[in-house]
Amino acid sequence: MRVAHVRERHGAAGAPWRLAASAGTDAAWLDLDVVRRRLIAVDPRREHNAILFRQPITTLDDHLARGLRIDALAEVVEGFGAVGGPRDADDDAVLDATDLAFGPPVLRPPAFRDFYAFEQHVATMWLRRQSEIPEAWYRLPIFYFSNTSEIRGPSEPVWAPRGSTELDFELEVGAVIDTPLFNESEERAGEGIGGYFVLNDWSARDLQRDESVVRLGPAKGKDFATTIGPWIVTPDELESRRPDGASAPDLAMTASVRDADGKSVEVTRGSWSTARYSFGQMLARASADVHVRPGEIIGSGTVGTGCLLEVKDQTLGRWLEPGDLVTVAIEGIGELPSPIVARPTG
Numbered sequence: 188m189r190v191a192h193v194r195e196r197h198g199a200a201g202a203p204w205r206l207a208a209s210a211g212t213d214a215a216w217l218d219l220d221v222v223r224r225r226l227i228a229v230d231p232r233r234e235h236n237a238i239l240f241r242q243p244i245t246t247l248d249d250h251l252a253r254g255l256r257i258d259a260l261a262e263v264v265e266g267f268g269a270v271g272g273p274r275d276a277d278d279d280a281v282l283d284a285t286d287l288a289f290g291p292p293v294l295r296p297p298a299f300r301d302f303y304a305f306e307q308h309v310a311t312m313w314l315r316r317q318s319e320i321p322e323a324w325y326r327l328p329i330f331y332f333s334n335t336s337e338i339r340g341p342s343e344p345v346w347a348p349r350g351s352t353e354l355d356f357e358l359e360v361g362a363v364i365d366t367p368l369f370n371e372s373e374e375r376a377g378e379g380i381g382g383y384f385v386l387n388d389w390s391a392r393d394l395q396r397d398e399s400v401v402r403l404g405p406a407k408g409k410d411f412a413t414t415i416g417p418w419i420v421t422p423d424e425l426e427s428r429r430p431d432g433a434s435a436p437d438l439a440m441t442a443s444v445r446d447a448d449g450k451s452v453e454v455t456r457g458s459w460s461t462a463r464y465s466f467g468q469m470l471a472r473a474s475a476d477v478h479v480r481p482g483e484i485i486g487s488g489t490v491g492t493g494c495l496l497e498v499k500d501q502t503l504g505r506w507l508e509p510g511d512l513v514t515v516a517i518e519g520i521g522e523l524p525s526p527i528v529a530r531p532t533g
Contacts, residue, residue, distance in 0.1 A: 328469045364483045368479040441516050
């Protein structure tokens, strides 16, 4: 199942996001609250017997705040088929995908932990410092907290922050937590994930370079934008791509940059399966002695070759600039485009 915040692309300005879901890659997008009301009309007992049907379905943030897990929405999606599916071509429960704008799949995550799970990327970063990967990285899933106030969705513009001329993307796997976690084991922690999405952890490399010498952690080089989307894919959709005994699915991760003249260059091609740490291991570390709450998001860290800092000289030959369109993608999840624009002057 895929779950997304949507609104009409040409709708009224400021229209609220609505929660939609699709049973699969080729299935129609459904307005979940329209379907909920229809199912209640067919069987009024639903409204009294199931918490999912007692209140309007508005956003995923609200759904999680009510203590419900993401896969609970499958009851609405499956119920739509059970009552006969579309009734006519103008069925208001079925959304026209060509007229949909997609928003961040989590609108206001309470926290964002970003990990460092791909050895190829880590090795490249330390090689630039003429050093080897620290021994501790092989023992501990390492993360930092990033900013949640600047979350962006698909096709929302991004710009280099003040004082920076070295804007870079970072391609990662994102995950959303949909049940409380506390001191969970590696074997159980992964069960707290409600779904996965594509994550672009933007970086201002010149600011980051200045800040890193102090060794306190990322600051203004990182906190100006994080793009997530285009939707959440529930874990069951990806299990068939997980090799026996593997900690991660074998799914291609790619990034391309199209310049203002329309020339497109693929700059990244990696695989989720190359991650050294599983999301279960990362969440076990994150939940040690603290409460991880529904709605919080975590990032895998950058896949090998997943940023210009690693591959700029061999591919694009420059940092990102206004007029570029960056598209990061994960096979089986989706594509996440971001236009680069000049920094607003206001």
